[in-house]
Amino acid sequence: MSGVIQGGEEFVIAAYAVTAAVLSAYAASIYFRLRAEKRRASREEGR
Amino acid sequence: MSPRSRQWLAPALVVVGAALVCAGSAWGLFKAPPEVFMGEVQRIMYVHVPTAWNAMLALSFAFGCALAFLLTGDWKWDNRLEAALEMGVVLSLLLCMQGAIWAKPTWGVWWDWDPRLTTTAVRVLAVGAIPALRAFGEVPGRRAVWSAVACVIAFADVPIVYFSVKWWNSLHQAQSTPETVSSAFHWPLRINAFGILFLWTGLVALRARLSALRLREETAPPPPAEAAAATPAQGAW
Amino acid sequence: MSGLVIALRKDLLLQWRGRLQIVAVFAFGAAALLLFSFAVGPDSLALRQHAAGFLWLALLLASTLSLAESFEHELEDRAIEGLLLLPAGPRALYYGKAIANWTQLALLGVALVPVMVVLYDAGTTRLLPLLGIILLGTAGLSAPGTLYAAMTAQARARQALLPLLLFPLVVPVLLAAVKATSLVILGDPMGQLRPWTTLLGLFCVVHVSLCGLLFGRVVEDG
């Protein structure tokens, strides 16, 4: 590993972007699934 | 604290975690000096290493839930197991992506068979198979026991996978991700680590609540006895 | 007669009655070996170089077929529940079935070696170490494989589920067995055979004991 790696900024941005995307997508999926399940639960109790 | 008052805790953990990750990332991206050898690419470490720690923590928590369910048979452990497994897979998958993005500028290839990353990839498949097993098991009781057993075995298998890949791969080069990170870079690393920790614990708590809701029929108590009085004891059946 | 011996005789008899199925699984393995050579091309040097890898890949793929079938008769009339209610120890039932599956896989491995030698010109004089590796490797496949076969046999889509669960788990067996086998076939100048066989042994010990403990929970009802 002789010289300092030139450039590579786009890879750094990509890494952070992927991290943000994956974590927020998963958090959103939980939120929507939870909301849908709560609505279904309340509808069933209402019946 | 009664469960009712704990409702706000999980979302709060998620928000605090997200904030910490943003702060840590910002620090790592903009304030921290570039590393001597690797220059800019080093900044990926501030998010890669904390993800690695937390992926292992999430799966260890899943292992704990699996053991607790096998020993106590209490449904809340099954809910937490399902949540922790899903979180572990997501974090491990994220780890593989980060590893690939890191390997490209550093080694010129997207995947350099680094023992830890390869083990993570195997772990994603091994642990990811368990939610599939749960999807195909109809009887909730049996599905829960199976996934707990599969989780225990998968967890016991990971170290062996690591050593076998390490030996198998030892011909190329020893270790491609740096073990130690010099002190100047510790702060962003530590902040991100706690950030992701709060984030995934909050998400697991919410995801467990979802599992509990889905199982409410299976764990609801039986209908009250007085309905029995409705049918005359000596009447016809 | 101990529970293990009874269970083992039962499983060996079951396999003997279903021996036609073993021939079919062997044909599948041999076909896989042939297909690998088509995939790589007629370059005999490359084929010989990767002969060990092809052998173990064919064995791994074929093993899921024989493992998935091994619990078919246990669940047909809830026969295994009948045994558990006698009561027969689940651990004896597991080790009986695991050893029977092991012998079947080992036979399969030994039968595939001549096909490999012919197709890939991968002959070797060190037959005893080769047999040892095949025995260790197939034991490593059979230990977790038997447990997961019991699990997936009771679920839907079991043909897809068993490989999905088993393959990531047996990565160490594949790595170590392929490495050890190619050392035997292509020569072992630096004498690296020992670490790989000890890794295989370690894998077997861990899984044989762990799966034996957990088998009871998998077959008991809830």
Place this chain on the structure above:
Amino acid sequence: MGSRIAIAAAGICHRYGRRWALIDVGFELPEGAATMVAGRNGSGKSTLLRALATAVRADRGTIHVLGVDARAERDRARESMALLDHRTHLYEPFTALENLRLAARFLGQPDTRAALLTRLDEVGLADRADDPVRGFSAGMRKRLALARVLLKQAEVVLLDEPYGDLDPPGFVLVDHMLERLRAQGVTVLMATHLLRRGQALCSRALVLESGRLIFSGPAASMPQPARTDAGFAEGA
């Protein structure tokens, strides 16, 4: 006839998915008593027998067999019970003799051909000893399953519709078997739809209706099924 309680069940509840198969079932059966379990299809008879036999772990409730807690000491409880289930617990590729020999070996009983042939003869299968069960009719499988249950010589015998699939001689066979078991002081719990025959052989009765126990007492005063099912014809 010991005075001990053979089976003590309290608060048994069990569900399959959303449906409760058993709701709060509790009763006590003295040792040596022969009891019949009646009820419509799907009233929970089979689930009750399977829960008592520990083939299924009831979601709630406690079961004591001859004083042994079936949940805590399951294997010890299993040693004193034998279950005849809808699913016959047989290996299809094996012959009748091999199936019996397997069970005899696990039970530590003599597994010689002669001993097993006498067992098969008791259920009228001696001439089919070496034929694989795969080729057996439902009635022959039931007879083999009965032979397997008798082989165990358990103190508590649970029979889920022993008369099902049998031919008339099979009925007589089961009757004699039940009389012999009662003579030996074995506690019998039999789920059946042949009410008159059951009442003749059993002193006590349990009646289940959609998972609940609506009667537990002497067989003579057992509630009869409603005539609402048009043309409900009493079985043999």
